Amino acid sequence: MSTVTLKNLSKRYDGAAAAALVDLNISINDGEFLVLVGPSGCGKSTALKMIGGLEEISGGEVYIGDRLVNDFASRDRDIAMVFQSYALYPHMSVYNNIAFPLQIAKVDRADMDKRVRDVAKILQLEPFLDRRPGNLSGGQRQRVAMGRAIVRRPSVFLMDEPLSNLDAKLRVKMRSEVARIQRQLQVTTIYVTHDQVEAMTMGDRVALMRDGVLQQIDTPHEIYHEPRNTFVASFIGSPAMNLFRARLTSEGDHMRVQLGDQNLAITTLTHQRYPRIDQHVNGEVIVGIRPEDLEDAALLPEHPDEQCLTAPISLLESLGSDQMAHVKLQAENIRDIDEEDEELMATDDSDGSGICICRFAAQSDARVGDTVKIAVACDRLHFFDSSTGLALRNQT
Amino acid sequence: MTQTQTRQLQRSQSDLGILMGKTARTLVLLVASIWVLAPLILMIIASFKSVPEFFMNPFGLPDEWMFSNYSRAWTDANLSLTLPNTIIVTTVAVLVSTLLSSMIAYGLSRKKKKYAMGLYTLFVSGLLVPVQAIILPLFIVLKAIGFFGTLMALIFPYIAMGLPLGVLVLTPIASALPHELIQAARMDGASEWQIFSRIVLPLMKPGLISVSILNGVWMWNEFFIPLILAFKPEVQTMPVGIVSFIGAYSTEWGLVFSSVIVSTLPVVIAYLFMTRQFQSGLTAGAVKG
Numbered sequence: 175m176s177t178v179t180l181k182n183l184s185k186r187y188d189g190a191a192a193a194a195l196v197d198l199n200i201s202i203n204d205g206e207f208l209v210l211v212g213p214s215g216c217g218k219s220t221a222l223k224m225i226g227g228l229e230e231i232s233g234g235e236v237y238i239g240d241r242l243v244n245d246f247a248s249r250d251r252d253i254a255m256v257f258q259s260y261a262l263y264p265h266m267s268v269y270n271n272i273a274f275p276l277q278i279a280k281v282d283r284a285d286m287d288k289r290v291r292d293v294a295k296i297l298q299l300e301p302f303l304d305r306r307p308g309n310l311s312g313g314q315r316q317r318v319a320m321g322r323a324i325v326r327r328p329s330v331f332l333m334d335e336p337l338s339n340l341d342a343k344l345r346v347k348m349r350s351e352v353a354r355i356q357r358q359l360q361v362t363t364i365y366v367t368h369d370q371v372e373a374m375t376m377g378d379r380v381a382l383m384r385d386g387v388l389q390q391i392d393t394p395h396e397i398y399h400e401p402r403n404t405f406v407a408s409f410i411g412s413p414a415m416n417l418f419r420a421r422l423t424s425e426g427d428h429m430r431v432q433l434g435d436q437n438l439a440i441t442t443l444t445h446q447r448y449p450r451i452d453q454h455v456n457g458e459v460i461v462g463i464r465p466e467d468l469e470d471a472a473l474l475p476e477h478p479d480e481q482c483l484t485a486p487i488s489l490l491e492s493l494g495s496d497q498m499a500h501v502k503l504q505a506e507n508i509r510d511i512d513e514e515d516e517e518l519m520a521t522d523d524s525d526g527s528g529i530c531i532c533r534f535a536a537q538s539d540a541r542v543g544d545t546v547k548i549a550v551a552c553d554r555l556h557f558f559d560s561s562t563g564l565a566l567r568n569q570t
Numbered sequence: 571m572t573q574t575q576t577r578q579l580q581r582s583q584s585d586l587g588i589l590m591g592k593t594a595r596t597l598v599l600l601v602a603s604i605w606v607l608a609p610l611i612l613m614i615i616a617s618f619k620s621v622p623e624f625f626m627n628p629f630g631l632p633d634e635w636m637f638s639n640y641s642r643a644w645t646d647a648n649l650s651l652t653l654p655n656t657i658i659v660t661t662v663a664v665l666v667s668t669l670l671s672s673m674i675a676y677g678l679s680r681k682k683k684k685y686a687m688g689l690y691t692l693f694v695s696g697l698l699v700p701v702q703a704i705i706l707p708l709f710i711v712l713k714a715i716g717f718f719g720t721l722m723a724l725i726f727p728y729i730a731m732g733l734p735l736g737v738l739v740l741t742p743i744a745s746a747l748p749h750e751l752i753q754a755a756r757m758d759g760a761s762e763w764q765i766f767s768r769i770v771l772p773l774m775k776p777g778l779i780s781v782s783i784l785n786g787v788w789m790w791n792e793f794f795i796p797l798i799l800a801f802k803p804e805v806q807t808m809p810v811g812i813v814s815f816i817g818a819y820s821t822e823w824g825l826v827f828s829s830v831i832v833s834t835l836p837v838v839i840a841y842l843f844m845t846r847q848f849q850s851g852l853t854a855g856a857v858k859g
Contacts, residue, residue: 228753249759261754265772274768275758322758 176239176252176329176362178202178225184233185220185386194220195386197234205360207353209377211367213409217386218366219334225364226255226332238330254323255332258339260315262307262322268294269303272321279326293321296355313344320352324359331356331363337372349375370410374398382406399554400447404563407462407556408509413498416468416530419506419560420461422454430480431461431555434504434527439480441552448557450566459566460508462556465498468532470540471547481552485530486545492536499532499540501548617827624823639828647829648803652811656790657836659721659807663728664786668778670729671736672744676770678737679744680752690741696734705798712799723799724807728792732785739784743777744770790837808833 179202185195195217202208210218223229225236227248236243243251254275262271270277272293276286294300297317307315316336323331336352337345353376356363367373373380374394381391382405390402401407407415421432422440429440429451445451451459471482485501492498507528532548540546557566616624617639619632627633643649674693678686708727709718717723747770755765771778793809800806812829815822 226753226757228756248753248756249761253757255754255757257750257754259748259750261748261750263751263755263769265775274755274760278759278764322754326758 177204177237178330178362178364179237180221180225180234181237182234183221183224183231183236185217185224185229186232193232193386195224195232198386198388200381200388200391202362202364205362207356207363207365207376207378209365209367209373209380210383211370211373211380211409212383212389213368215385216383218368218383220386221383222255222332222334222364222366225330226253227251228255251330252328253330253332254326254328255334256316256319256323256336258335260307260319260336260339262315262318264307267304267306268299268310268318268321271307271318272299272325275322275326289325290321293325296324296358297321312340313348316340316348317351320355324355324361327361329362331361331365333363333365335367336365338367338369345372352376370412374410380410382409384409400565400567401462401556402565404460404462404508404558407558411464413465413531413533414509415462415464415556417460417462417508417558418503418528418530419508420459422451422457422459424455429455431459431557433461433483436483436504437480438483438550438555439478439552440555441481443553444555444557448555448566449568451557454557454559454566458560460558460560460563462558463530463550464554465531465533467551467554468530468534469549469551470499470532470534470538471549472540473535473538474549477549481550483548483550484545485548487540487542488529490540490542494536496536497534497538497540499534499538499546501530501532501546502527503530613827614831617824617831619824621821621823636824639824640832643825643828643832647815647825648806648811649808649829649832651804652806652808653832655721655805656807656833659724659728660786660789663725663732663789664782666725667729667732667785668736668781671733671740671781672771672774672778673766674733674737675740675744675774676766678741679747690737693737694734696731697738701731701794705795708795709799718799719802719805721800721805723805724796727795727799728789732781732789735784736781739781740774740777743774747773787837790833 178200180198180200183195183198184193186193198217198221200208210221212218220229224231225238227243227246231244238251238253263274266274269290273286273290276289281289290303291300294303297320299314299317299321302310302314302318307318310318316339319336333352337348340348349372352365356376365372365376373382374397377394379391380394380397382389382397384405390397390406392400397406398410401410401415404417407417418433423430423432423437429445430437431440440451468483469477471477483503485503487499487501489500490497491500504527507530534540558564559566612629615631616628618635618637619627619639620634620636623632623634678690681689712718712723712726717726751769751773752765755769760768791809792807793813796805796807796810797813800810803811808829812826812833815826815829
């Protein structure tokens with residue numbers, strides 16, 4: 175077990191216009207499960223491979239424990255890696271796949287046998303030890319890859335999207351399995367994924383990356399409830415946070431946010447969380463509202479009027495447990511997305527309205543075409559600078 | 571005509587088509603088999619004939635089966651010397667050449683394309699060089715380093731001449747190996763040699779078999795190099811030994827054919843025992859597995 179420290183880690187490929195990784199600084203604690211998450215091409219796998227010694231380091235330092243390992247070969251770093259494709263040796267049995275690192279390390283035969291069988295027991299692979307990887311299911315292959323990593327008892331595990339080749343049901347099962355094994359072994363783990371659900375459920379901390387730059391590193395709770403910028407706010411959460419361009423107004427002590435022709439009161443709690451909104455009074459900001467913070471007001475009769483919006487429902491998706499209502503607000507909708515490679519892209523309709531997704535309880539009687547009153551949990555509003563996209567909090 | 575009758579007619583027509591197809595296929599295979607087997611059978615029969623009978627009755631069975639042709643071939647044609655020589659030369663040259671080819675192929679597959687392509691072309695262009703063009707410098711070099719008159723004079727050129735084909739066949743196979751397998755082995759603590767010997771080499775097995783077969787067959791039958799470089803009887807190989815029966819005025823055809831049978835026998839036996847490997851080896855690399 176060991177800490178991992180990255181200092182100004184950078185990567186630039188020959189001939190590439192942009193850097194793949196820019197000054198990544200992360201300290202990973204002993205036994206911690208850190209998830210690196212982000213869209214494709216954000217540099218998360220590059221960072222992982224640099225830690226593993228599979229990719230040359232263009233700049234910066236990698237420490238495992240207190241050893242600077244920049245110039246160490248992979249095999250001298252005391253790490254094990256699980257690959258996206260599992261990278262099992264197809265010509266070897268499951269037993270030999272798991273035993274391979276021990277055979278290389280010339281571990282005594284009896285000890286090796288015991289360790290392989292112990293690992294096979296933990297991963298429920300005992301009946302398959304004589305099979306070749308080609309005769310295993312996806313989930314079993316994934317477990318063999320895990321087995322090969324844990325049999326060595328390394329200081330650090332690196333996992334590169336290990337569950338992405340599994341079907342949805344198996345992925346959920348393996349997610350908890352991997353997390354359980356990590357907690358049991360208490361080995362420092364760096365896990366790369368593009369799946370935010372994996373990131374949120376498995377990690378002690380989540381590091382969200384974009385275009386080679388670390389956007390935020392925090393606990394899943396923090397990263398969800400206190401996003402540092404509009405990209406983090408958009409990326410984490412499904413459906414994504416609703417982001418609108420809005421104006422801040424002030425009447426005496428009361429601040430309001432103006433969304434098109436409607437106003438919402440800003441509560442004291444929200445003001446405390448976002449103190450820098452003071453600087454934007456009578457100016458433009460981006461306001462963020464999570465779908466679960468928008469409820470059918472008919473179900474919350476006590477909810478204050480100044481914390482409600484009214485809008486027509488254009489689409490209603492029932493999920494059984496709740497309903498996703500797509501309502502049209504007279505405000506410019508913003509999404510900080512990567513696919514189009516355009517920052518703060520507006521997704522509003524030509525009439526200046528934007529779609530806002532609300533998560534209504536299953537008991538709601540709202541129908542498509544109805545104009546509904548929506549109760550907004552104004553204590554949980556989020557505010558971002560309209561030009562930089564940064565949260566209007568006192569950031570460190 | 572009712573619908574049932576039409577359907578029955580269509581079915582019998584399609585049955586007829588299938589039958590004709592099968593017959594045509596069988597005929598083609600039959601002709602091909604005769605094409606291959608007839609000379610072989612004639613050769614086996616001729617190997618038991620005396621010289622006069624060979625000319626008087628070239629296609630019939632011998633009146634007297636001359637088993638002595640084989641014992642004479644073993645002693646007079648020096649088969650007792652040339653057969654072990656051929657086995658040693660071919661085995662060593664095939665093993666070393668295939669191993670070196672696989673190392674080169676793996677090395678090239680892991681290099682950047684712009685560097686690898688030039689080297690790959692250089693190796694493969696060896697296929698275009700006719701042996702007659704290099705025989706004189708080869709003669710001089712082998713004499714200078716003292717290999718002349720030993721089996722090394724055959725083994726070393728064969729190893730070198732086996733490389734172009736080996737590199738040609740094995741490089742695409744090595745390139746197609748998943749990069750993550752190599753990375754995984756590196757992570758598991760394997761050295762570069764261990765990665766090569768324990769991961770890469772076993773995964774290239776079909777290609778290795780293919781290269782061994784293709785190189786082995788021509789090395790076994792190669793005539794020109796031993797003719798020039800191995801004129802001493804004790805280092806001669808079988809093809810050259812057999813030719814010594816063919817004279818300007820008379821030829822001992824019975825001995826020639828019995829020697830040819832003995833020289834083909836190891837390849838035929840190997841084929842019978844390894845039919846599956848031969849087939850998979852020859853098609854290796856043709857289709858991505």
